[in-house]
Amino acid sequence: MSADLSIAMRAETRPRNLIATLWASRAKYLVGALLIVICVVMLLPLVASVLASLKSTTEAAAVPPTYYPHGLSVDSYVRLWDYQAGLQVYVGNSLATAAIAIALTLGLTVTAGYALARFPLPGKEALFVFLLLALIIPYQALLTPIFLMFAQLKLTNSVLGLAIIHTAIQLPFSLYVMRNSFEAVPKDLEEAAVVDGANSLQALVLIYLPSVVPAMVTVALFAFITSWNEFLGALVMMNRQDTFTLPLILSAARTQTSIGGTDWGMLQAGVTISVIPCIAVYLLLQKYYVAGLLSGAVK
Amino acid sequence: MRLPKLITVALAALLVAMPLGAVAExxxxxxxxxxxxxxxxxxxxxxxxxxxxxxxxxxxxxxxxxxxxxxxxxxxxxxxxxxxxxxxxxxxxxxxxxxxxxxxxxxxxxxxxxxxxxxxxxxxxxxxxxxxxxxxxVSVLFWNKLLFKQAGLDPEVGPASLQDIHDMAAKITALGDGNYGYYLAGNCAGCNIFTFGPLIWASGGTIEPKDAADEPLTGDNLVKVLEWARMMHKEGLINPANQAENGETFHLQFGSGKVGIMGTGNFNLFLLKEQNAALFDGNVGITFLPGLEKGKVASFAxxxxxxxxxxxxxxxxxxxxxxxxxxxxxxxxxxxxxxxxxxxxxxxxxxxxxxxxxxxxxxxxxxxxxTPYTLKFFELINSPQGPWLQMLQRVYYSDDPIDQIIADGKAQMKAIAAE
Amino acid sequence: MYNNARGRFLGLLYVAPALLFVLLFTAYPFGQMIWVSFNSWSLITPPKFVGTANYTKAFADKQFWTSLQFTLKYTVLITPILMIGGYALALLVAANTPLRRFARAVIFIPVVIGLGASSLLWYWLFSTDYGLINKLLFDLGLLHKPVFWLGVNADISNWAIIVSVIWKVIGFGMLLFVAAIQGIPSEVTEAALVDGASPWQRMTRITLPLTLRTVLLVTLVSVIGSLLAFDQFYIMTAGQPQNLTATSVFYVYLNSFPYLKLGYGAALSLILAGIILLFTLLQLVLSRRSHA
Missing domain, CATH: 3.40.190.10 (Periplasmic binding protein-like II)
Incomplete structure (x- = not known):
């Protein structure tokens, strides 16, 4: 923006001919070109991964590698599809876990965010900080205690148990965003409603929720990303092939060949499959959640 | 409010669609x-x-x-x-x-x-x-008869001592064109205990301590085996690219046809069948992993x-x-x-x-x-963070005195065994 | 509103589910972890109380210091790149033109994919023999022999991972900076223009000070994330070579998982949590000041 303005200012002092105009706009074109280059650089790794997943088995293991597949093949996807219990089982488990994690995260942080932003809680700051506890602890070290507790509660091998872990990981960020979003809602709106006789729950549902939908989308999206990709917790909690999630299979592709070598094609097919839903959801909900992130993080 | 409802519905649908899992019996x-x-x-x-x-x-x-x-x-x-x-x-x-x-x-x-x-x-x-x-x-030594022929070596006679490996590897490396005489994985603890460990055992050395009271890394010839490994690297008889090998492509190396001699395992033969038929069909020689002296051999089960x-x-x-x-x-x-x-x-x-x-x-x-018998095999040997791999990496790629490397390895192994 | 006893009760009611959840699934295991840190416990044999032995051991443990030092080095290297890079990108794309909107969306894409997936992706790209990066550098004539990006040289490995992480997360900071820049009241910028302030002056005297809070927030998030770095190292180097790229959390993982030294792992986690807490407090103090 500032670059454009400076050009405009300087342009006035110059004689108006074509070359000069181009010259004067050089910064604009340079910036445009630079942006395109940046976009290409950001997209290339993903494109390369998708292309690699479409190579034949031999081409995927070729040294030196090829830039793009010389002949399309879905071999890698077939291997991934047929892997152990079958890809659909793992994707199903991952989706179920993510869905519960999203529901839990939203349920907990919408109410807590409302309370923290709108009610005179005793020791509010301390409470908030306490709820953010998970932020500073390496959760890797908490997994074993949680696992032993879940074994007693019969929550191991279940998507609910795993979803609880994912919710615990995701809670601090989500709560932060939700609280800030509730704080950003103008107070007079609610006051008017309360004067009209609405109770606090009605105020939450009727007044606040419509305003914090973007933040909820943000929270849901990030909960999805966390849950869909989380590896170590799933490894600890799940004991049977038919309860495994996608990230466990992704890691298995690294030691897939008979004596533990990497199946490069299957690995990139796995990366592609795990990346696609994230990007799809992001692009679909972009409008909401950019706003949500902004209202939640930048006050 | 519409979104959570949507999620609830999706959730219910997914739970129903979930596989029921194995039968209890x-x-x-x-x-x-x-x-x-x-x-x-x-x-x-x-x-x-x-x-x-x-x-x-x-x-x-x-x-x-x-x-x-x-x-x-x-x-x-x-x-x-x-x-x-x-x-x-x-x-x-x-x-x-x-x-x-x-x-x-x-x-x-x-x-x-x-x-x-x-x-x-x-x-x-x-x-x-x-x-x-x-x-x-089980670990054994493979040799590539095609490369042996090219290098003017008798393809039917495999190496019987570390000196043999060195001499034959030198001739094969001299062929150039990306061929190297021998193979040692630089970043894989397991590959090395499997294929390098037996070279030490066959020379009369020991590696891991059996318990806290046992002395690790013993034997007068241990130094000589490690010096041999350093010499193999110094003389360029081992592909420098092996330094990055963390075990994920170890099994593909012999089948590439560019390695003259390599310690590997029984699994490699059948992999070879798919990977390099020309090598598999009568052009791979198999013998035991040797030590310093001819006639002394060992293997890792x-x-x-x-x-x-x-x-x-x-x-x-x-x-x-x-x-x-x-x-x-x-x-x-x-x-x-x-x-x-x-x-x-x-x-x-x-x-x-x-x-x-x-x-x-x-x-x-x-x-x-x-097969080593120890309660702490992972920490001592198999871990990429363990003293075994650290010791070998210093032998292969540094100029630190071998005596010092062994002394450090001993100290680290003893500390682990004593815990 | 609700500024009375009933309000307090209602508030507690609303916060109760989250509070209960954190008590059960974070605080309780955390408490257990504290207890475990005073024990020697391998999971397969009963725990044995050892007092503060795990803590004293940590301070004498060379690897603990190596890991901590490496983690700090990683943090110190990556944070300014993420901040300055993210801010520069934000300045580039802050205006609402179609190309800039598009660029914002694209730069943010890697943020929404998992760190595990992106690490596996870059693990392949950086692979010595199978990766496209060496291949590309070769074909461009910039290389004559392959570079071992990961697991052979600690500094090269560190930089390779930093590149992958920057690709992955730079969009996050950028987006927040864009929002902060867009949030600057237009009167302020216009007034500066009328006063004849140069672009540089406007940047340093208006834009930067008015977005400082966001800068501090993103710095805090980035610093905590870097101090807790695990996945990228677990996947891409596994601490190699010689444990020189083992981050603190990776070392916690090694002890808590493969080594089965849960007590020691717990003690290391607590020390690390203490260090992160210090950083966080420092940041909060800075942030308060900038706000005042």
Whole structure:
């Protein structure tokens, strides 16, 4: 923006001919070109991964590698599809876990965010900080205690148990965003409603929720990303092939060949499959959640 | 409000669509991934065919996480009925009293007497038996006869000492064109204990301490073997690219056709069949891993044992599976037919192996093979963070004095053993 | 509103589910972890009380210091790149033109994919023999022999991972900076223009000070994330070579998982949590000041 303005200012002092105009706009074109280059650089790794997943088995293991597949093949996807219990089982488990994690995260942080932003809680700051506890602890070290507790509660091998872990990981960020979003809602709106006789729950549902939908989308999206990709917790909690999630299979592709070598094609097919839903959801909900992130993080 | 509702609906739909999981009567079995999956799959398939009323459901656990996973299962009481594990970890769990004692079940079983001694040794603790071999990997030396011919060496005579390896490797490296004489993995602890460890043993050296009182890394010739390894690197007889090898492409190296001599395992032969038919068809020589002196050889007997964790609800059925995989028919029609080593020595003479003397040679390696017996194998040897790999990396790629490297390795190993 | 006892009760009611959840699934295991840190426990044998031995051991443990030092080095290297890079990108794309909107969306894409997936992706790209990066550098004539990006040289490995992480997360900071820049009241910028302030002056005197809070927030998030770095190292180097790229959390993982030294792992986690807490407090103090 500032670059454009400076050009405009300087342009006035110059004689108006074509070359000069181009010259004067050089910064604009340079910036445009630079942006395109940046976009290409950001997209290339993903494109390369998708292309690699479409190579034949031999081409995927070729040294030196090829830039793009010389002949399309879905071999890698077939291997991934047929892997152990079958890809659909793992994707199903991952989706179920993510869905519960999203529901839990939203349920907990919408109410807590409302309370923290709108009610005179005793020791509010301390409470908030306490709820953010998970932020500073390496959760890797908490997994074993949680696992032993879940074994007693019969929550191991279940998507609910795993979803609880994912919710615990995701809670601090989500709560932060939700609280800030509730704080950003103008107070007079609610006051008017309360004067009209609405109770606090009605105020939450009727007044606040419509305003914090973007933040909820943000929270849901990030909960999805966390849950869909989380590896170590799933490894600890799940004991049977038919309860495994996608990230466990992704890691298995690294030691897939008979004596533990990497199946490069299957690995990139796995990366592609795990990346696609994230990007799809992001692009679909972009409008909401950019706003949500902004209202939640930048006050 | 519309979004949460949507999510609830999706959630309900997904829960309904979830697989119901294994039936309660099934036996649950764990095995590490990246081991010998095709072999274990075949064993379970054969068992399930013969025992439709007590099928085994197999779950592969990422192999780097197998030990913690087993430990967590034990601590929580949620154990499988059968556990296939890298044989090297047997003593650790036997010592902790977490495995089912199967001695009495096998009291009168003749198949046990011929079972791979390395496997049985690590499956035994204080004279009690806790497991049987699931499959065996054994390390041997491969040489590429095509490269030997090109380099003017006799393709039918393999190296019989470290000096031989050096001299032959030098000629092959001299061919250029990306060919290298020998192979050593630079970033893979397991590959090295499997293929470099036996060079030390065959020269009279030792590696890991048996317990806190035992001295690790002993033998006058240890220094010479390490000096030999450094010389091989210094003279450029080993591809510098090997430095990055973390085990994930180790199995593909010999089949690339660019390596003259390489310590590897029995699995490599059958991989070769798919990977490089020209090499497989009569152009790969196989011999034992040698030491400094001719005639002294050694090997590492690896693979998995299958055990029953305490708390299994199907001990009797699990024992039956153990007996099943040791039975004559399975030894021949499952192990030998798939060109895997039989886990019983007396079964090595069978129609499948007789058709290929190279397999026979590898089966013989089990006789000279050993398996380290320690409660801390992972920390001492197998961990990429352990003293074994750190020591070798300094030998291969630094100029630190060998004596100093050994002294540091000893100190680190002792500290681990003393804990 | 609700500024009374009933309000307090209602508030507690609304916050109760989250509070209960954190108590059960974070605080309780955390408490257990504290207890475990005073024990020697391998999971397969019963815990043995050892007092503060795990803590004293940590301070004498060379690897603990190596890991901590490496983690700090990683943090110190990556944070300014993420901040300055993210801010520069934000300045480039802050205006609402179609190309800039598009660029914002694209730069943010890697943020929404998992760190595990992106690490596996870059693990392949950086692979010595199978990766496209060496291949590309070769074909461009910039290389004559392969570079070992991961697991052979600690500094090269560190930089390779930093590149992958920057690709992965730079969009996050950028987006927040864009929002902060767009949130600057237009009167302020216009007034500066009228006063004849140069672009540089406007940047340093208006834009930067008015977005400082966001800068501090993103710095805090980035610093905490870097101090807790695990996945990328677990996947891409596994601490190699010689444990020189083992981050603090990776070392916690090694002890808590494969080594089965849960007590020691717990003690290391607590020390690390203490260090992160210090950083966080420092940041909060800075942030308060900038706000005042």
């Amino acid at each position: 099934d036996l649950q079995m764990w095995e590490r991934s990246g081991g010998n999956a095709s072999m274990v799959d075949e064993l379970v398939r054969a068992w399930n065919e013969a025992n439709p009323d007590r099928k085994i459901v197999l779950t592969y656990i990422p192999h780097s996480e197998m030990v913690p996973k087993i430990a967590q299962a034990i601590a929580s009481g949620e154990v499988p009925d059968l556990m296939g594990m890298d044989l090297i970890y047997g003593p650790q769990f036997e010592d902790a009293g977490q495995l089912e004692d199967v001695t009495d079940y096998f009291k009168d079983d003749p198949t046990l007497k011929t079972a791979s001694p390395g496997h049985i040794q690590v499956a035994t603790y204080k004279d009690r038996l806790y497991g049987v071999p699931l499959y065996a990997d 690896g693979g998995d044992i299958v055990t029953i964790p305490k708390g299994s609800k199907h001990v009797k059925d699990a024992v039956d599976f153990m007996k099943f995989i040791l039975s004559d028919n399975v030894q021949v029609e499952s192990y030998a037919k798939l060109m895997n080593l039989t886990t019983r020595a007396d079964m090595a003479k069978n129609k499948y192996f007789e058709a290929d003397p190279r397999v026979q040679k590898m089966a013989e390696a089990l006789d000279v093979a050993r």
